[in-house]
Amino acid sequence: MSVTIRSEGSMFSxxxxxxxxxxxxxxGLAVLGAVIAFTVKDKxxxxxxIMMLFYASISSAWNIVGGFAGQLSLGHAAFFGIxxxxxxxxxINLGVSPWIGxxxxxxxxxxxxxxxxxxxxxxRGPFFTLVTIAFAEVLRILTLYAHDFTKxxxxxxxxxxxxxxxxxxxxxxxxxYVALAFLAITVLVSLWIENSRLGYYLAAIxxxxxxxxxxxxxxxxxxxxxxxxxxxxxxxxxxxxxQYIFYIEPFQTFSLDFSVLLAMMAIxxxxxxxxxxxxxxxxxxxxxxxxQAQLGGExxxxxxxxxxxxxIVVVILLPQGIIPSIAAWGxxxxxxxxxxxxxxxxxxx
Amino acid sequence: xxxxAENVTKFFGxxxxxxGVSFGIEEGEILGLIGPNGAGKTxxxxxxxxxxRPDQGxxxxxxxxxSHLKAPQRCRIGLVRTxxxxxxxxxxxxxxxxxxxxxxxTADPGLARERAxxxxxxxxxxxxxxxAAKSLTISDRKRLEVARALATRPRLLLLDEVMAGLNxxxxxxxxxxxxxxxxxxxTLLVIEHIMxxxxxxxxxxxxxxxxxxxAEGAPRDVAGDKRVVEAYLGEEYLLA
Numbered sequence: 107m108s109v110t111i112r113s114e115g116s117m118f119s120x121x122x123x124x125x126x127x128x129x130x131x132x133x134g135l136a137v138l139g140a141v142i143a144f145t146v147k148d149k150x151x152x153x154x155x156i157m158m159l160f161y162a163s164i165s166s167a168w169n170i171v172g173g174f175a176g177q178l179s180l181g182h183a184a185f186f187g188i189x190x191x192x193x194x195x196x197x198i199n200l201g202v203s204p205w206i207g208x209x210x211x212x213x214x215x216x217x218x219x220x221x222x223x224x225x226x227x228x229x230r231g232p233f234f235t236l237v238t239i240a241f242a243e244v245l246r247i248l249t250l251y252a253h254d255f256t257k258x259x260x261x262x263x264x265x266x267x268x269x270x271x272x273x274x275x276x277x278x279x280x281x282x283y284v285a286l287a288f289l290a291i292t293v294l295v296s297l298w299i300e301n302s303r304l305g306y307y308l309a310a311i312x313x314x315x316x317x318x319x320x321x322x323x324x325x326x327x328x329x330x331x332x333x334x335x336x337x338x339x340x341x342x343x344x345x346x347x348x349q350y351i352f353y354i355e356p357f358q359t360f361s362l363d364f365s366v367l368l369a370m371m372a373i374x375x376x377x378x379x380x381x382x383x384x385x386x387x388x389x390x391x392x393x394x395x396x397x398q399a400q401l402g403g404e405x406x407x408x409x410x411x412x413x414x415x416x417x418i419v420v421v422i423l424l425p426q427g428i429i430p431s432i433a434a435w436g437x438x439x440x441x442x443x444x445x446x447x448x449x450x451x452x453x454x455x
Numbered sequence: 456x457x458x459x460a461e462n463v464t465k466f467f468g469x470x471x472x473x474x475g476v477s478f479g480i481e482e483g484e485i486l487g488l489i490g491p492n493g494a495g496k497t498x499x500x501x502x503x504x505x506x507x508r509p510d511q512g513x514x515x516x517x518x519x520x521x522s523h524l525k526a527p528q529r530c531r532i533g534l535v536r537t538x539x540x541x542x543x544x545x546x547x548x549x550x551x552x553x554x555x556x557x558x559x560x561t562a563d564p565g566l567a568r569e570r571a572x573x574x575x576x577x578x579x580x581x582x583x584x585x586x587a588a589k590s591l592t593i594s595d596r597k598r599l600e601v602a603r604a605l606a607t608r609p610r611l612l613l614l615d616e617v618m619a620g621l622n623x624x625x626x627x628x629x630x631x632x633x634x635x636x637x638x639x640x641x642t643l644l645v646i647e648h649i650m651x652x653x654x655x656x657x658x659x660x661x662x663x664x665x666x667x668x669x670a671e672g673a674p675r676d677v678a679g680d681k682r683v684v685e686a687y688l689g690e691e692y693l694l695a
Contacts, residue, residue, distance in 0.1 A: 310555040313544035322530035322559040
C-alpha cells in the first residue's frame with residue numbers, strides 16, 4: 107500500500123462532472139434573458155429582470171459559504187459594500203474604470219473575508235455568524251465616520267457618463283446582459299465547486315465536522331476557501347449595483363436586512379444547491395418589486411404583510427426549499443437517479 | 456512497530472481517563488482492544504487519532520512522533536479512525552460519502568469515484584451507491600464508516616466497535632471483511648465487546664481497565680488472566 111501524500115490527477119477535471127442539464131438550463135436562461143432584454147421596452151419590467159438576475163447572482167455567491175459549507179453569514183453586506191464603495195471611490199476620485207475597480211474591490215473583500223474567516227473558523231458554533239454581522243456594522247460606521255472620504259450618510263452619486271469603459275450604459279437592456287454574465291459566472295463557479303473536491307469537502311464539513319476531520323479534511327482551511335470565493339463574488343455584485351443604481355449610501359449598502367435577504371433567498375430556493383439561490387431570487391425579487399409597485403401606495407406596509415405571508419406559506423409547504431422539493435418530486439414521479447442532496451436548514455441527519 | 460504509545464496519560468479534570476498506557480502494534484497485525492465500559496478505550500482512540508492531545512506521553516507512528524499532529528494530518532500520513540457512534544454524511548449518497556474519503560489522495564473526481572467504488576465493492580455496499588446515507592440500516596452504516604476510512608488508503612485503521620449491533624450473519628461478514636482489509640496490508644486496531652469475535656480475529660489483545668493497561672498478549676492467555684476475568688469477563692466466561 108503506497109502512502110503517497112502528493113495528490114494524483116487534476117482538480118480541474120471536475121468540469122467534466124458538471125451535469126449537462128445544468129449547463130442547458132444556464133444557456134436557456136441566458137437566451138431567455140437576452141430575448142427579453144431585446145424585445146421588452148418597459149423600463150419597470152427590465153428593472154425587475156435585472157434585480158432578479160442581480161439577486162440570483164449574489165445569493166449564489168452567498169450560498170458558497172452559507173449553503174455549501176453550511177456556515178451562516180449574516181454580514182455579506184460587508185463584502186457587497188466594499189465592492190460598491192471601492193469601485194465608486196476609485197472611479198470618482200481617480201477616474202479608474204469601474205471594471206478595474208470591481209476587481210480591486212473583489213480583492214479587498216477577499217482580504218476582509220480572510221480576516222473574518224481565519225480566526226472564527228477555528229471555533230465551532232455561532233462565532234462566524236456573529237463576526238460577519240459585526241464586520242458589516244463596523245464597516246458601516248467607518249463609512250459614516252470617514253465622511254470626508256466617503257461623503258458619510260449623504261452617500262455618493264455616480265456621475266452619468268455613459269461609456270462601456272465607464273460601466274455606464276444609456277440602454278437599460280445593456281445592464282441585463284451584464285447581469286446575465288454575472289449570473290453565469292457565479293453559477294459556473296458554483297457548479298464547478300459542487301463537482302470538485304472542494305464541494306465534496308464542504309458538504310462533508312457541513313454534515314459532520316468530526317467525521318470530516320477524521321477523513322483528513324482540514325475543516326478550517328476549506329471553510330476559509332469558501333468564504334474567500336464567496337466574498338470576492340459578492341463584491342463584484344456591489345460594483346454592479348453602484349453602476350446600475352448610480353447611488354450608494356452606508357445605511358442601505360451595509361444593512362443587515364440585505365444580508366438576511368441573500369440568506370433567505372438561498373434558504374427558500376434550497377440551501378446548498380446550485381440552483382436554489384437562483385430559484386429563490388427569481389421567486390422573491392419579483393414578488394417584492396411587484397408588491398411594492400402595486401400595493402406600496404395603498405395601505406402603509408400592506409405589501410410587506412403580503413410578502414411575509416407568501417414567504418411563510420412557501421417555507422411551510424417546501425421546508426427543504428424549492429429545488430430539493432422539485433428534485434424529490436421528480437424522483438418520485440419518474441424514478442430517476444437521486445439528485446444531489448441538499449443541506450437541510452436545520453442541519454439534521 | 457507501526458505505532459507506539461508511550462506512557463500515554465489523559466486527564467478530564469481530576470479524573471485520569473488514561474494512566475501511563477504503553478503498547479505497540481506491529482505492521483500487518485490485528486490488535487484487539489477490550490475492557491469494560493469507561494475503561495478508556497475510546498479515549499485512547501481519540502488520543503491516537505489526534506482528536507485529543509495526551510497530557511503526558513507520546514504517540515509514535517511509523518517512526519515519527521505524531522503527538523502534536525491534528526486528526527486531519529494524522530489521516531494524511533495513514534493513521535485513520537472510525538467512530539463508535541457512526542457519523543455518516545447523512546444527506547450525501549453512499550458513493551459521495553466514500554468519495555470524500557478517496558479525495559484525500561487525489562483531487563480528480565473521476566479517480567476519486569473509481570477508488571470509492573472499489574472500497575464500496577470491498578465492504579459490500581455497491582448496491583447502495585445512490586442511497587442517501589441517512590436511510591441506511593445500522594449494519595450498512597458501519598460498512599460505510601469502514602469504506603470511507605479505507606478510501607483514504609490508511610496504513611493503520613482504528614475501528615471503534617464496528618461489530619456492535621450486528622446480527623450473527625452480519626457479524627460473520629464483518630469479520631471476513633476485516634480479514635480482507637488486513638490482507639491488503641492494512642494494520643488494524645479493533646475495539647470490540649463481542650468476545651467471540653475479537654478472540655477469533657485478533658493476534659493479540661490489549662486490556663484496559665480504569666484507564667490502565669492490565670493485560671496484553673495472545674487472546675488465549677489474556678482470556679485466562681485473573682485480573683482480566685475479574686475486571687471484565689466475569690467468572691462465567693471462564694467456565695463456559
